[in-house]
Amino acid sequence: MYLILDSVLVTLVTILADRRALAVPALSCVNYARHGDYNLGGMFSVHLDSRAPEGDRCSPKLYSFIMYVVESMVFAVDEINNRTDILPNVTLGFDIRDDCLSEDLALWTAMSLIHGQGTPLYDHLCPSKDTDQSGGVIGIVGPGRSSMSLTAASVADLFQIPMISYAATSDELSDKVKFPFFLRSVAPDRFQVDAIVDILDHFQWNYISILYSTDEYGINGARLLQQKAEEYGICVWLSVSIRASPSEREVSDVVQRLKQNTKSKVTVMFAVFQVANAVLSEAKRSGLPSNMTWIASDAWGHRLADFNNEDIAVGGLFIDMESNSVPIFETHFRTLTPNNNRQNPWFNTYWEYLLSTTNCSGVSDDKEQTVCILAHHEAGFSNKAIAAVLDAVYALAYALDSVLKDSCSGTITVDCRPRFNGTVYLDHLNAVNFQEHGGRFLFEDKGDPPGKYEIKNLQPIDGEYRMVPVGKWDAMKATVRLTINESRIYWAGGQTVIPESICREKCGPGYVPVPLSEACCWGCHRCPLDAIVVNGTQCEKCPKRFWPDVNYTRCDDYPEIPVSTNEPVILVVILLSGVGIILTILTVVGMLANSRHPRIKASSRELSYVNLAGLVLAYMTIFPLVIRPSNPSCSVAQTVISVCLTLTFAPTLLKCSRIFRIFRAGKRSTQRPRFISPKEQIIMVSIMVGLQLIISCLSAALPEDFSGGVDIYTYTPFLDGSGSLSDDNESADSHPIVSLTLYCKFGLGFLVSAVYNLLIIIGCCYYALRARHVPDNYNESKFIAVSVYSTLVLCLAVVPVYQTSDDIHMKIATLSLALVINAYVTLVCLYMPKFYIIYVIERRLQEAERMRSGSSFKDGRSSFKSSLRDSMRTMHHQPPVNTTVELFHSRGQDL
Template identity: 35%
Template sequence: MIGVCGLFVLIAHIVVSTYIPREVCTTYSVPGDVNIGGLFSLHGDGDVSEMEGCRGRYPVSALQLTEAMAFAVMTINQDDSVLPNVTLGFIIHDDCSWPEYSIWCSLSLVLGAQPSLEDDFCNIPGPNIGTTERMAVGIIGTAKTSSSEVVINTVELFERPLVSYGATDQELHGEHGHPYFFSTIPSDSHKAEAIVDILAHYNWEYTAVVYSSDHDIMHLLHDILDLANSHSMCMDVQVMLSEVPTVDELRVMVEVLQEHRHAKVILLLVSSAAAANAVMSAVSTAEPPLERTWVASDSWGTQLVRDRRSQGGVFIEYSKPKLTEFEEYFRSLLTGLNTTQNPWFNEFCSGSDICQESSEEGFSGEIATLAPTIDAVLSVAYALDQTISDLCNNSISNCIFQKGFDDNLFRNLQKVSFPGTRGQFEFEGNFVPAQVSVKNMQRQEGGGFELVEIGSWSSVLMDGERLTIDERLVQWVEGNSDIPQSVCRDVCPVGYVEEIDSTKRCCWKCRACRVDDIVVGTECVSCEQNEWPNSNYTVCDKLHAKTVTWDEPAVISLIFLSSLGLLLCVLATIGMIKHRRHPLIKASSRELSCVNLLGLFLSFVTVYPLLCPPSATSCGMGTILYVSSFTLIFASLLLKVNRIYRIFESSTKTVRPPRYTGPIAQLVIVALLVMIQPLLILITALVKPGSWTSIRNLFPIPPRNQPRTLEIFCDLDIGFLVAMSYNFALLGACCFFAYKARNVPGNFNEARFYVASVYTTLVPILAAMPMYFTADNAISLAISICLVLIINGYVTVGCVYLPKLYIATFKKVTEQENNHQSLSVQSRRTFVLSGDSNRVHPSTS
């Protein structure tokens, strides 16, 4: 093995040419029957290139870590239950916080070499190697992942375990990691899970990240980003700082955070309290002020400046138990009650009260790596105890470095279990399970600020149960009780939905829905035609149906015209009864005139139910009266004009009057024509129920961006159309016979009036049809339908009855007119053929 080691050292000397300061040669050692090594960083603020690599001194906590290892070894040696009859020793090196120095220090430990000082240079591992008294069976360290990565590459060649108290990168023992690496502090993966669980707990979807370029922080950030993506969180706003941030870096950081105003929560990942305080100071002086909630993930939370800048911040810390026995031990060194061989003790503690101030009761609870250091020593000791028991028969003189010892020690270290400083200790995948305290920076009653524990996170629990937070204990920025919102989206007003902003990654913008849409989640959903969104655009409400009202000017006009038409019908009826003996009235077929007047009366009455609020009763009554009035009017007119045409047509051929022109025959015929209509109404009502009582929904086109309105009116369904088709057939027949009767002598003015009535009726009907089918409001429908009735009624009254009543009332009847009925048919024929209009009377009887 020595030959291999010598070759390795020779290659290392040739390949690696680096300056090793003399401070690295200093070791803290207490030899024993079996030794373990330790790599700690007590110095290292300088620049290696400037030969200042070990001139800067770390805080007292670095010294306390070395004494924690010494204390743990001393505790093992005093416990007969662990390594009985075996003295455990240790050799501690200062790696000056540089990976290059850690390599040489680890080589010195595994090779059993004593570093030698040559002038101002440290010669590691030194000229004498292979001294078993100085060989370390395992190494405790280092504090950083970057250093542990290079050290494990060295020590695993010798199959020695490296038990770190501060390295947290899961990749050191991942699928392609190093099996000989162990860590007594939870991995970054647990820390990342705890952070993401907290962000998810408060629905912080859009988070800014301020991080330092430290190797360990970069690995932690990578783990956090992977988990955040799986939880649909966005951490697109990232600001990287140096381990010691410059003024320019801090200024750029503030500008970036101000630009991304939606990132109300900032994840702070830096490696030191000095860097964190520099960030907080820069943010506190920003204009305009940056009121943000900070989430931090490192042990320096206890060293953070505690003021309103960090108020409301959420800090996660690994379990840091109070180590009372070690505190007493360390204070005994300061008071001289106990002695130490620690070569750095006087450097840190002489001539200054800093060690006394840093060793007040409870200081162990502020150092995150103190308990892991002691547990690391204990884990190696318990594994050694089991290995010696298995291989050495309680005698270690010849078996420590025999073949198979290192491999057996490795296996025992994997399954070691003992009462540690943080409870029962055992490795879980070469790391330890994570017990995390969740703390909140809060203002105290006295005005100060303290970290208050508000919950915990445990890696051993199931998902959904790992994080517990007592919301009653949480205090946010400025003491606000409302949870901060950290999402890149504006609060959308009612009627708007969120959609991805194509100009900003991870952000959402508001898009207006259509005026007739409601908002369902992130979608615009259209309301039905008879619905309209409520004021909050959350529910489609049914539209309140409106119809024509009798206070509208157009309706008032229709009612007035209809009432006047009824009055004219009444007057015409009275006049017809009063002058029923008048030759002109008798000649116009009084029986058919009664039917015709009944139709006119119904046509004017029909206007009233049509203008009432639509219902099955009003619509059924209105539409049935509508078609019936037309049937009565057109059936009687048809017989009248047909009778005139037939009489004058037959008079040119014979003196005998045409058949079926008498009063009884005319009434029978008109009754048959009228009875067809009720039959059609009954058939259509049976074939399609409701065709006479249906109501039509109308949706007037509203002004731009105004609510839709619903209006209702009686629907002219298939039954109405069938019935009106029959009326159109009667009307067509009237037009035909009116055309045929166009040559009736001028004195027969009744035929002319019938022709005018029939033709004039066609005009409003043809005008009303397109208006009805294109109308989108109730008033247009009312006007188009009712005016047809009114106009037809007025034309018929004006053309057929008023002239007769005028003649019967205001003109005297001549003797010739009184005796016109005595004229023979032959005389009528002669007069008609001769065209003597002065002697021909309009009577057709």
């Protein structure tokens, strides 16, 4: 199979080479190799990609940091070969190639490693003078980028060679169907995305921007980030991709969009370092505000100093893979010089680079020059990549050790060299679990190690910029994955508080958020003043007798202000009521004292007593209204008002009707009308009052809508009829002071009672009008008409005042005063004329009679005539009196 593939590839590469469509750069043909019984391959970007459309794809510029990575693999192989507990009697070799940070060359490098030197394909493209040639490798460490790993992993899968990347983090590489032989010693991006989202959620940054590079690393990372952000309710208002080699206009447009939106103050950059630094450089040039907080993925934070962008990124949070430094490797690396490391084909170039970037080039002595250069390797320069490479090499070694022990019956000997099987090797590789320089290491189900990250903050310290650890994120923790020390963070722009990145107004008490026209942005809407805010999202009205607290979070009972009897208007009504009760009692006493008097008998004594009982109730209506209202007291007040009017006007109706019927009957015949006897009149008035009592009792027993009951009157400043703040309020955020007063609300039952009483009053008006032609001396209906008409006028005046008054005291006083005045009018019109005649006029007549009997006949006769004329003149000008007793007596009828 391999021979067939080789032939096909050789033919294809030959054709392409002839057409000059593909050329392997000379720099990429250079390898750093030391062969052993089993060889491991290394794919590292020693040189950068020139990005030239034609010519050599490898730039002569050396990626200086990669020298640590190259030597860390060599160091790990040498360390394993020196141990006896792992791979005894086995020499491990290595073959390290330069992929020049190019996807095309990554494909070629993987092929050359798998087949080794001396194959037709390699000899055709990279003629080699190396006589120490060997076959292919059993496993590959690298590449360092996701985009290159996607290309190289396809070749590795085709030939069933395990590949462990030390820096590729794209989640696409976790697809075991597409890349079954790909593993990595760094956590994939899905863990890094989780860490970023947890940071955003921790600081409540809900309105962010995302910039990402157009490679596998950036595209997949941004896609996962947007998915997770949506789950957490984080709005991404701007998500822009930037090419690996962007134009100035492309970068400038992105930065200008960031400047336009002042609400979003957090930008996540999921990009390679070239893209990230291009954006930062343009941001610094165009004057992007320094309060922008950058959140960096693990690909670009370590390269800020190379582009002089630390000042614009200060205060940013940087996600970095958690790894321990490897002091033993750092000590080893400081011993390397061009003199003792001649096998490394790139080390001389690296040394020259160090001389050109330091002040050591002026030192003439070679020994002093070496000391000067080595001094620049400060402690801690071995970072995550070094530990990841060591873990990858050790994983391949432990897996090989396990395969050989299984094949060699537990003991690896010089003669035991089984045929290599990539599938078996992969199974052992997935099962490794060891503790070495990078700490505990193992692969999960997708060939990925669990994610552990360190959160770093770029801070200005003593005139320089330093990455300060401020937190950690561990995917292995089930509950709290993120731990962060906020007090150690230096915020962007020198802010002393956590910056905000939200497009949401801060809603004060009594306000709820509402969406605005701009995406992901929210404003505030005022709830009605009698409503609280529930769950911070909706308004809910408080029930009766409750009012929101100052924070509009709960409904509290608010103080009840009782009806005060000290109010002047209430005192006036009580005083009038008391005087009225006294006058009514005196009237009853007077009627009892003169019960046999013809004028008292003629006015229907029994009906008068019923009428006076109604007047007493009318005077007493103020008292159930001024006590603390309750359903029973309101039912009593409603019944008293209804019954007092019935007791007042039912007898009046019967009286007026009786007068009219008597005189109408007297004009036609001497036959007595029906139903005019006292007993019959009392029965009729009892029926009328009883019907009113039934209506009032039913009203009190029925539901509240019909019966009325207690209602609440509140005075709420600044509140209009719709429940919103009025235009003339003093402050939109003020909490109104609410006064509450309970009062009796009359329901539909009271309306029925009122209609019933109104019919009785209208009946009184009718009969009073019909009886207007009765002779003055026999007419009481005129006084009744005055009483009834005044009642109608008072009702017309009371109803609008009662309905529109804002003062509860005025409501009560108006209602009570109307009943009291009506009672006074009735008392004066119906009873005062009778007592005036009895106690004034008739006494005058009696006195005149005595004077006539004590004088001479002539003088007495003259005096009597004169006195009689005066008395008759006086009687003529007094109010008419019902003298139906005399009328029917003269006709021989008995009342």
